[in-house]
Amino acid sequence: MTSSPKIPSVDPVKLDRLAEVSVKIGLQLQPGQDLLITAPLAAVPLVRRITEHAYKAGAGLVTALYNDEETTLMRYRNAPDDSFDRSAGWLYEGMAKAFSENTARLAVAGDNPMLLSAEDPEKVARANRAQSRAYQPALEKIAGFDINWNIVSYPTPSWARQVFPDQDPDVAVAMLADAIFAASRVDVEDPVSAWRDHNAALHRRTAWLNAHAFSALHFKGPGTNLTVGLAGEHEWHGGASVAKNGITCNPNIPTEEVFTTPHALRVDGHVSSTKPLSHQGTLIENIKVRFEGGKIVEAKATRGEEVFNKVLGTDEGARRLGEVALVPNSSPISASGLLFFNTLFDENAASHIALGQCYSKCFINGDRLTPDEVAARGGNKSLIHIDWMIGSGEIDVDGINKDGSAVPVMRKGEWV
Amino acid sequence: MTSSPKIPSVDPVKLDRLAEVSVKIGLQLQPGQDLLITAPLAAVPLVRRITEHAYKAGAGLVTALYNDEETTLMRYRNAPDDSFDRSAGWLYEGMAKAFSENTARLAVAGDNPMLLSAEDPEKVARANRAQSRAYQPALEKIAGFDINWNIVSYPTPSWARQVFPDQDPDVAVAMLADAIFAASRVDVEDPVSAWRDHNAALHRRTAWLNAHAFSALHFKGPGTNLTVGLAGEHEWHGGASVAKNGITCNPNIPTEEVFTTPHALRVDGHVSSTKPLSHQGTLIENIKVRFEGGKIVEAKATRGEEVFNKVLGTDEGARRLGEVALVPNSSPISASGLLFFNTLFDENAASHIALGQCYSKCFINGDRLTPDEVAARGGNKSLIHIDWMIGSGEIDVDGINKDGSAVPVMRKGEWV
Ligand SMILES: [Zn+2]
Ligand SMILES: [Zn+2]
Ligand SMILES: [Zn+2]
Ligand SMILES: [Zn+2]
Incomplete structure (x- = not known):
């Protein structure tokens, strides 16, 4: 007799490879460098893999800030009107300070893209504006490439439901996980060297465009x-690129x-x-x-x-x-x-x-x-x-x- | 035919009451006031209940910072030696700034008390010292009672295992939950008025002691x-007390x-x-x-x-x-x-x-x-x-x- 084993939704080997690529290729995290991670709560399994790879790479201190879709909705449904012009300025200022002290930045993407689609667009716009303003000093350091930074994605259930609305929740997560792993080039034996080849190909394109000007x-x-x-x-960029702190990194995975x-x-x-x-x-x-x-x-x-x-x-x-x-x-x-x-x-x-x-x-x-x-x-x-x-x-x-x-x-x- | 229903580990009604008592008695959160919550990752269910009660009470913005026992252990087991003198100074400075802007403070307790018992005590002491130093400006505002603050507890599995080592994990969580609810006086019909009576009794004691000096x-x-x-x-205190921002709150639940x-x-x-x-x-x-x-x-x-x-x-x-x-x-x-x-x-x-x-x-x-x-x-x-x-x-x-x-x-x- 056999029983079909329960297949885990997210392949732990590929998840670990994604964390490794994020730390070694995406960030090229340096020994002694601190790391600030932001992530959806549901992405805890990836944050843990990333944290371990970061410390193994010699990270000084890894700090994770989580956002929770549930509490975001509670705000829209219960908070007083004034709330939507507020932001956690102290937290964003702190992030800007961390970046000015050469802390690397990792964002895990994976929020439900339709989370706020049923909420009042006026409130959504006000909340976004307040947050954008507060985030501006930190964003300038990222947009200005002061530090090495990286975005990777995690297949959260709420995102998977949007991409595969007709599938079982577990199947949807597994399918989105596979799509993320393929797009992020970690579905191969040696993802770190696959990324080196890919970066070289992108650099040939930017060289041609820059020569034409x-x-x-x-x-x-x-x-x-x-x-x-x-x-x-203007200058064309693509793939790996050198941040102002001298570290060559791949901000976007995939790219x-x-x-x-x-x-x-x-x-x-x-x-x-x-x-x-x-x-x-x-x-x-x-x-x-x-x-x-x-x-x-x-x-x-x-x-x-x-x-x-x-x-x-x-x-x-x-x-x-x-x-x-x-x-x-x-x-x-x-x-x-x-x-x-x-x-x-x-x-x-x-x-x-x-x-x-x-x-x-x-x-x-x-x-x-x-x-x-x-x-x-x-x-x-x-x-x-x-x-x-x-x-x-x-x-x-x-x-x-x-x-x-x-x-x-x-x-x-x-x-x- | 009947089947015995699966009893949830943590009674949702009492959990919601604990959140309500935390917001209405513990913090006396004021309309328009922001709230900063720190919590173990496993305490997400309580953080969500607290967030909803906070917004219903008129909170401006609720921000939650989570700590993760898994990544704490990864640090002890993988990080370079220098890591243990580091702290997220930018984050603690941000917290101090939030408190100076009248943000209320809620700490959810529930970490495994024995988490670091197998780690190098020298590293533990260094990490604690670095964190204490960084946290000092924020702690002064709490110790100095500049703002209304509160601690409540959540029965995390890792804590429950320490208190009830001989029980099944689910049973241990349920037993710790009941003990927390009883100690926190939310196992009664009207916990908010039970807390008012309890505060009055404590105030009779402090009045007697203060009269004796x-x-x-x-x-x-x-x-x-x-x-x-x-x-x-010196002055004796106990139970509800007035913070420097004028708000009467109960810092500790239980107390x-x-x-x-x-x-x-x-x-x-x-x-x-x-x-x-x-x-x-x-x-x-x-x-x-x-x-x-x-x-x-x-x-x-x-x-x-x-x-x-x-x-x-x-x-x-x-x-x-x-x-x-x-x-x-x-x-x-x-x-x-x-x-x-x-x-x-x-x-x-x-x-x-x-x-x-x-x-x-x-x-x-x-x-x-x-x-x-x-x-x-x-x-x-x-x-x-x-x-x-x-x-x-x-x-x-x-x-x-x-x-x-x-x-x-x-x-x-x-x-x-
Ligand atoms: Zn763009
Ligand atoms: Zn683009
Ligand atoms: Zn004490
Ligand atoms: Zn005491």
């Missing part, structure tokens, strides 16, 4: 005819993109999203916007339009671009055919743009530029940075030289 | 003959003690502990110490003596007293006959003394005294505050007047 990119396809001017002295800084004043034309954007609990679908002089002057969406317009109203820079990124349609994440409802994955399935804050590292000698110098080159400034997908198998991309001549970069979503 | 207390019994001089202008500030230089004689002291993962048993001029000049213990001596070596004030407290031997916690391995409970089973930092509120007009004025009256200063039990059914206590005459206070552990 295009003045703009032109995106053309169904619903899209967009010219994205590139910032002066398939090469990306740079657009010119905040030189974006013109119209563009349509090619995948839904899941923004802090709300799904925004079929975005169509028109740019004039770098600014969004018209915005529509078939779902979540109110939230999208609130996002655009965050501040002056929220209507302008802070990033443009190229991802081939054949990327493993695109090939999976899944919609993850999570930017970290979905942005690596398609070329994309980001509203809001630019990365100062995406300039030549970017780490030495003052905020004024970044602005003078066309770098955008905002409290937000929100990526959304504009690439697909039907989009062509040209690089536009200063003399107006065009160089094919992508055809039907693939590198030429 | 004894110069010293004398403890006598097996292994104990100790005179504890009381600080100049059975009345307590005041001894004179740091006027403690003489010898004293024996009557219950084990569980100190940050180590059990210290059968403490015997001798005081001269307020200072411990001889210290022994049959178990944990090394850790106890490290505690005494923390700083100058660690060998002197910061608190003396009276608890009748018939207190409900003493009557339970249990050893909780947790000061919050065990100190409320017996009269006790505390090494280290005094409470400045235990002086007449204490909230207006400068640190120098507190010291001039005999108030002790230290990085630590560690209570240990010296009361039992065999201990007599006299109040000593300034002229040397004695007034019976307790006989065989009960109020006269």
